[in-house]
Amino acid sequence: MIETVSSDSPNLPDSQGYFGQFGGNHYPPEVKPALDELANTYRAVRQSRDFQRTLDTVRKGLQGRPTPVHYLENTSRRIGGAQIYVKREDLNHTGAHKINHCVGFALLAREMGKRKLIAETGAGQHGVALAAAAAYFGLECEIHMGAIDIEKQSSNVGRMRLLGAHVVSATAGQSTLKEASDSAFNAYVEQRDHALYAIGSAIGPHPFPMIVRDFQSVVGREARGQFLSLTGGCLPDHVVACVAGGSNALGIYAGFLDDSDVALHAVEPLGKSDEPGQHAATLSFGRPGVLHGARSIILQQDGAPAKVSSVASGLVYPGVGPEIAMLHDTGRLSVSAIPDEEVIDVFFQVTRSEGIIPALESVHALAYGIRLASSEPASKRILVNLSGRGDKDVDHVIANYGAGCRLTT
Numbered sequence: 001m002i003e004t005v006s007s008d009s010p011n012l013p014d015s016q017g018y019f020g021q022f023g024g025n026h027y028p029p030e031v032k033p034a035l036d037e038l039a040n041t042y043r044a045v046r047q048s049r050d051f052q053r054t055l056d057t058v059r060k061g062l063q064g065r066p067t068p069v070h071y072l073e074n075t076s077r078r079i080g081g082a083q084i085y086v087k088r089e090d091l092n093h094t095g096a097h098k099i100n101h102c103v104g105f106a107l108l109a110r111e112m113g114k115r116k117l118i119a120e121t122g123a124g125q126h127g128v129a130l131a132a133a134a135a136y137f138g139l140e141c142e143i144h145m146g147a148i149d150i151e152k153q154s155s156n157v158g159r160m161r162l163l164g165a166h167v168v169s170a171t172a173g174q175s176t177l178k179e180a181s182d183s184a185f186n187a188y189v190e191q192r193d194h195a196l197y198a199i200g201s202a203i204g205p206h207p208f209p210m211i212v213r214d215f216q217s218v219v220g221r222e223a224r225g226q227f228l229s230l231t232g233g234c235l236p237d238h239v240v241a242c243v244a245g246g247s248n249a250l251g252i253y254a255g256f257l258d259d260s261d262v263a264l265h266a267v268e269p270l271g272k273s274d275e276p277g278q279h280a281a282t283l284s285f286g287r288p289g290v291l292h293g294a295r296s297i298i299l300q301q302d303g304a305p306a307k308v309s310s311v312a313s314g315l316v317y318p319g320v321g322p323e324i325a326m327l328h329d330t331g332r333l334s335v336s337a338i339p340d341e342e343v344i345d346v347f348f349q350v351t352r353s354e355g356i357i358p359a360l361e362s363v364h365a366l367a368y369g370i371r372l373a374s375s376e377p378a379s380k381r382i383l384v385n386l387s388g389r390g391d392k393d394v395d396h397v398i399a400n401y402g403a404g405c406r407l408t409t
């Protein structure tokens with residue numbers, strides 16, 4: 001008999017996988033039995049004490065959880081406005097929040113008797129995290145990555161290979177995250193009898209967005225408790241996260257969704273400009289459509305997913321997950337977009353003044369946190385999800401911007 005614990009999942013999605021008008025299962029019908037099998041196994045095991053106990057043990061030992069909440073004292077003092085705190089997801093083993101759901105998927109694969117994990121990756125963080133989880137649980141691992149990203153994030157490609165993963169280059173279209181997702185989805189459809197798709201974000205057909213959100217909710221649960229004890233019982237006034245598919249954002253929002261006084265912010269990449277093809281700001285410029293098996297908000301051009309651009313490979317995606325689309329639709333989220341130039345400035349500022357090299361994805365959230373702090377009084381508190389570390393970006397930044405001092409303020 002399965003020993004049960006109470007589930008921390010909110011009521012959504014509904015039984016068809018919808019978050020309001022977004023979500024569902026828009027996948028080829030032949031894949032439905034595999035997705036139903038996944039949903040049923042997940043429903044059974046997520047309430048099992050054994051499953052949760054194993055997950056907690058792996059999170060503590062392999063991953064290094066809990067990650068701390070840390071006050072960015074130097075940056076806050078320099079700005080002279082609101083106080084900025086960060087949730088240090090960059091301190092996770094393998095360098096980002098992605099491993100929170102990778103170990104969950106690896107455990108699920110074991111429960112389902114699957115021998116292989118398949119996924120896409122953009123910046124390579126998800127690929128490395130999944131390769132590590134697969135190695136730990138003795139599973140095969142196949143990672144699909146855009147040819148452009150393979151070149152840009154070569155250190156992560158090396159790490160995936162060292163960890164035993166097979167890296168498949170996606171060469172269609174823009175050769176970035178969307179094409180990697182197309183390629184990984186196709187590989188999963190072909191291999192679904194022995195493989196589990198460990199999707200990289202809270203995207204895709206039901207039940208993937210729900211599963212990723214639930215595994216990532218550990219971030220928000222921890223952050224809430226840590227913030228309360230650090231500030232003597234105060235909640236943040238603002239919670240800020242960068243958004244591509246939405247996994248790190250939903251993770252940290254999970255601790256504060258019901259607190260109507262806590263403003264939730266989604267930060268997108270404005271890339272080189274607001275011209276079509278020059279950014280990946282889906283919530284700012286997109287409209288409803290279907291991408292990768294779910295109805296959501298999609299950046300579109302001539303009836304197809306738009307070309308997208310950002311200095312941060314992990315944000316180069318023309319869609320968002322359905323729960324993020326719903327939170328935007330209901331007005332719970334406010335949305336901003338940060339251009340590449342500002343991202344690079346803030347990358348140098350934070351690295352030099354805080355001794356932390358943040359991932360370029362996370363710098364989008366930090367940059368918006370800094371903007372907010374400068375317009376708010378010192379009594380206000382901002383919590384930013386520092387979703388990953390920037391080791392993977394070091395070569396690219398030095399090659400394109402130099403390692404010298406580039407502080408503009």
Ligand SMILES: Cc1ncc(COP(=O)(O)O)c(C=O)c1O
Pocket residue numbers: 096097122123124125126200201202242243244245246247248249313314315359361362387388389
């Ligand atoms: C460090 C980091 N943060 C954020 C993201 C964006 O993904 P998501 O919106 O799923 O959190 C990525 C994606 O690769 C990433 O590597």
